[in-house]
Amino acid sequence: MTRAGWRLLWSLLRRRPRPLLAVAGLVVVLAAPTTLTGIAVAHALEDGFFAHRAGTGLLWVCLLVQVRLLGTVAGRLLFPPLVRVVEPLRDELVTAVVTAGLRRAVQQDARVPGTAVRQAVDEVEQARMLVASVLRNAHATGSVAVGAVIGLGLLDPAILLVELPCLAAAAVGYRLLVRAVLRRQRRCLLAEEDLADHVAAAFAARRDVAAFAAHDAAAAPVLERVERARVAARDLRRADAIHVGVVGVGVDLGLILLLVLAPVLIGRGRLGTGDLVAAVYYVMFALGPALRFLVYGGADWLAELLGLMTRLSDAVTGAPPPARTGPSPAGRRPAVVAESVGYAYAKDAAPVLDDVDFTVPFGTHVAVVGPSGAGKSTLAALLCGVRRPDRGTVRIGGAPPAPGSATLVLAPQEPYVFAGTVRENLAYLAPAAADATLRRAADAFGLHRLGLDQRLGAGGAGLSAGERQLLTLARTYLSAAAVVVLDEATSHLDPDAEHRAELLMRRRGGTLIVIAHRISSAARADRVLLVDEGGVVAAPHHELLDRSPRYRQLVGLWEPAAEGVPHERR
Numbered sequence: 001m002t003r004a005g006w007r008l009l010w011s012l013l014r015r016r017p018r019p020l021l022a023v024a025g026l027v028v029v030l031a032a033p034t035t036l037t038g039i040a041v042a043h044a045l046e047d048g049f050f051a052h053r054a055g056t057g058l059l060w061v062c063l064l065v066q067v068r069l070l071g072t073v074a075g076r077l078l079f080p081p082l083v084r085v086v087e088p089l090r091d092e093l094v095t096a097v098v099t100a101g102l103r104r105a106v107q108q109d110a111r112v113p114g115t116a117v118r119q120a121v122d123e124v125e126q127a128r129m130l131v132a133s134v135l136r137n138a139h140a141t142g143s144v145a146v147g148a149v150i151g152l153g154l155l156d157p158a159i160l161l162v163e164l165p166c167l168a169a170a171a172v173g174y175r176l177l178v179r180a181v182l183r184r185q186r187r188c189l190l191a192e193e194d195l196a197d198h199v200a201a202a203f204a205a206r207r208d209v210a211a212f213a214a215h216d217a218a219a220a221p222v223l224e225r226v227e228r229a230r231v232a233a234r235d236l237r238r239a240d241a242i243h244v245g246v247v248g249v250g251v252d253l254g255l256i257l258l259l260v261l262a263p264v265l266i267g268r269g270r271l272g273t274g275d276l277v278a279a280v281y282y283v284m285f286a287l288g289p290a291l292r293f294l295v296y297g298g299a300d301w302l303a304e305l306l307g308l309m310t311r312l313s314d315a316v317t318g319a320p321p322p323a324r325t326g327p328s329p330a331g332r333r334p335a336v337v338a339e340s341v342g343y344a345y346a347k348d349a350a351p352v353l354d355d356v357d358f359t360v361p362f363g364t365h366v367a368v369v370g371p372s373g374a375g376k377s378t379l380a381a382l383l384c385g386v387r388r389p390d391r392g393t394v395r396i397g398g399a400p401p402a403p404g405s406a407t408l409v410l411a412p413q414e415p416y417v418f419a420g421t422v423r424e425n426l427a428y429l430a431p432a433a434a435d436a437t438l439r440r441a442a443d444a445f446g447l448h449r450l451g452l453d454q455r456l457g458a459g460g461a462g463l464s465a466g467e468r469q470l471l472t473l474a475r476t477y478l479s480a481a482a483v484v485v486l487d488e489a490t491s492h493l494d495p496d497a498e499h500r501a502e503l504l505m506r507r508r509g510g511t512l513i514v515i516a517h518r519i520s521s522a523a524r525a526d527r528v529l530l531v532d533e534g535g536v537v538a539a540p541h542h543e544l545l546d547r548s549p550r551y552r553q554l555v556g557l558w559e560p561a562a563e564g565v566p567h568e569r570r
């Protein structure tokens with residue numbers, strides 16, 4: 001998954017081959033201080049102090065100090081080519097990100113995604129700093145390691161026969177480590193994002209959750225994501241174990257093998273004691289810190305840089321962000337599809353819905369009818385995602401419904417009015433709506449007497465039951481959701497007000513699913529879903545009248561109450 005990040009990084013770096021070659025070439029130049037330090041140590045001991053020639057020893061020590069000072073000054077040689085690699089990289093990335101954002105906006109005839117572009121530009125700046133840090137530190141580490149290897153080879157090439165395999169094994173381990181850290185970091189990031197999505201969705205759906213008393217059902221997916229995020233974080237920590245192994249093989253095993261080989265080389269006169277001290281210096285004080293830095297800090301930096309480059313590559317190419325569960329975007333003309341849906345409130349209880357299949361095409365007005373307790377509200381809860389089917393699938397626009405999704409909004413029988421102004425209550429699902437829009441919606445639903453600044457008590461204290469329902473309906477009407485579910489949301493309205501509310505809901509566009517409260521409501525719908533004895537039959541009102549004795553019976557029960565009297569079903 002980070003291949004795209006690698007590709008983008010490499011495509012940017014290789015555009016400047018000369019400064020890049022200069023940076024690479026300086027690895028060898030800046031390796032000299034490390035090599036010379038070991039050589040100076042060996043000579044100071046062998047030719048000076050061990051040979052009782054303190055003057056010679058001190059001369060080598062002076063040389064060693066000068067080499068270190070020269071090394072510090074020479075380190076500055078790196079900055080000019082490094083700047084020529086890194087600075088244009090930022091300019092090119094910013095240009096690519098902004099161009100891609102504008103191109104997408106023009107193609108989709110959408111607004112320029114200012115926030116997204118600004119965020120990507122901030123990420124480019126982070127990437128620039130990370131590239132500079134990774135290159136500078138990789139360079140310093142590489143110089144020290146190359147210097148140590150050259151020094152060991154100069155002392156005796158036989159030492160390289162034991163040290164190089166250890167370093168090669170550590171390099172293989174390092175590659176595995178970076179991959180493991182990258183994979184686990186990404187999994188951790190996705191798990192955290194998924195958790196954040198579900199927490200936000202559950203919070204946004206608190207109204208529906210309260211309406212359906214579905215607290216446990218709403219909490220279950222969130223708790224599942226908490227567990228996934230915990231496991232992902234634990235796995236990331238476990239990658240630390242690989243760090244220890246890489247350093248162990250590269251440095252500790254190398255040192256042990258050097259100490260095993262040293263007596264042989266000393267015995268054959270190929271290595272002096274001073275040389276051995278220099279060899280130990282190369283392994284412990286040059287290769288050791290270099291490898292430790294690479295393993296402990298470098299792997300994380302590299303992982304962070306590649307993660308960032310992968311995100312930027314998505315921004316540049318317009319690739320979709322990694323798959324995440326969540327609401328399907330509004331406006332995708334979603335159809336509502338139920339396939340083989342089964343649901344029971346308890347493990348051994350008889351299912352309320354059993355093997356239910358139906359499709360509601362986008363833009364249709366559907367009435368859901370059935371005797372009391374047949375499962376209509378249960379069906380509404382499944383459509384809203386606050387309950388999940390035990391069997392089968394519910395899909396809205398191809399995606400499982402998510403509580404609080406922007407695609408679907410539910411108006412429950414018990415209207416949800418919170419303490420605040422009428423404006424705040426109306427704009428709850430349309431925070432960007434202008435006052436004029438809110439006023440028009442309130443008037444259309446007959447709420448002329450309510451001023452937008454009027455304060456309401458908790459639960460809508462001060463309003464009649466009908467007004468509370470009208471306020472909830474107006475709020476639902478204002479939302480951008482493509483699918484609206486009214487779960488007996490007009491039960492306190494008279495037939496005319498109910499008719500008017502349904503007409504308004506139809507005119508707003510999108511799909512309208514009404515848990516019908518009166519037969520007039522079912523007769524107005526394009527199709528009727530008859531829920532009965534665990535099953536669902538879908539057909540237009542007149543067809544059902546012909547076809548279904550159960551429906552005829554329901555209609556018969558309804559009709560006496562239809563003339564102006566709020567209906568009560570049996």
Ligand SMILES: Nc1ncnc2c1ncn2[C@@H]1O[C@H](COP(=O)(O)OP(=O)(O)OP(=O)(O)O)[C@@H](O)[C@H]1O
Nearest residue numbers: 213345346352370371372373374375376377378379
């Ligand atoms: N939270 C719950 N726990 C256990 N059983 C429940 C729960 N909610 C509903 N039921 C049962 O599930 C069945 C279907 O209930 P549901 O409310 O979906 O029916 P309905 O058709 O909407 O009824 P009504 O028209 O009376 O509102 C009923 O038998 C009901 O008692």
